[in-house]
Amino acid sequence: MSPSPVARAEIVVDLAVIRHNVATLRRAVDPEGAGTVRMMTVVKADGYGHGMVESAAAAREAGAEWLGVATVDEAMALRAAGDTGRVLCWLAVPGEGYADPVAADVDVTAATLPVLGEIAEAAHHLQRTARVQLKIDTGLSRGGATAADWPDLVAEAARLEERGLVRVTGIWSHFACSDEPDHPANDAQEEAFRHALDVAAAAGLRPEVRHLANSAGALLRPSSRFDLVRCGLASYGLDPAPGHTADLGLVPAMTVRATLALVKPIAAGAGVSYGHTWIAPQPTTVGLVPAGYGDGVPRHASNTAETWVGGKRRPVRGRICMDQFVVDLEGDQAEAGDEVVLFGIGRDGEPTAQDWAEACGTISYEIVTRIGGRFVRRHVQPDRGAEDPE
The missing domain is CATH 2.40.37.10 (Lyase, Ornithine Decarboxylase; Chain A, domain 1)
Structure with missing residues (x-):
């Protein structure tokens, strides 16, 4: 294939390859085809440089039940492009505003009481129920509620559910060292995540999905798959843990x-x-x-x-x-x-x-x-x- 005659330099993205990769990953994480592990294809940062909207459409065609993005703007761009499926976003700053994603049925993430309050306020104003996922910090020390704050966060989420302002659709966290399968942090984080789920259950929360695994975790740590895995880099055919992952037939797109x-x-x-x-x-x-x-x-x-x-x-x-x-x-x-x-x-x-x-x-x-x-x-x-x- 020759370069485009008008392009001195070009990036060529094969969407058929993305479909192949997503389908391959779905089979790898749910080998029995039972449908118990759902697939989230992460398309943040303009689809890791591959084009967010186009990559998202390819992932949907390959059976991805969820899409994941970082920002509200990214989520709204997917909606503007016509995507109507489940979308989770997870990065916002205080005062950014949740009216648009709540109105568009985007699942938004809360890791603090103030953010959860902002989401509930938007839901109250719109007179609808916001879909919320709660994030627990299990050891990455980045986003997510601390273990000390988690009981209050899940208790407040349960109260807001009773009022009809939110529906807690998911509980999740993120690995720090999943590309190093023998790193002790992986066991520690999974244990912390399971404890957080127990605390949430004791508060009365019954989320649709519980998720911890990114691409490397999904492929290398089956115990971390829970109900859903978040595959970003691997969806574009790149190895999330070089030297550790088996050859599944993924192809760079x-x-x-x-x-x-x-x-x-x-x-x-x-x-x-x-x-x-x-x-x-x-x-x-x-x-x-x-x-x-x-x-x-x-x-x-x-x-x-x-x-x-x-x-x-x-x-x-x-x-x-x-x-x-x-x-x-x-x-x-x-x-x-x-x-x-x-x-x-x-x-x-x-x-x-x-x-x-x-x-x-x-x-x-x-x-x-x-x-x-x-x-x-x-x-x-x-x-x-x-x-x-x-």
């Missing part, structure tokens, strides 16, 4: 590529890019890639990452610039206009997002989520044709 803007020879001793952090040890040819850190190409990839040109891996030479970077073609024949793949599926040997993550000392989540800027994003569905580029 994103390919990032560009058109070489220029190819030229350089002499031995020539310095490349700002600071001359790479000096050519011998005569070579270099290619100019028209994308840089202004487009989310990590500057940490300077002199460490590889690309794919002409059927071979080609190293990045010198510093990544704001708009462009240089790759070493090592004297091979290439021309301006040839395709360069930054990362993709990896099936033919091209670098993957995980390769770039390792080159940059980060995680693949960051690689795919930050890429963007002036890249044109295009969604394709091999069985249905391509959608319009963004």
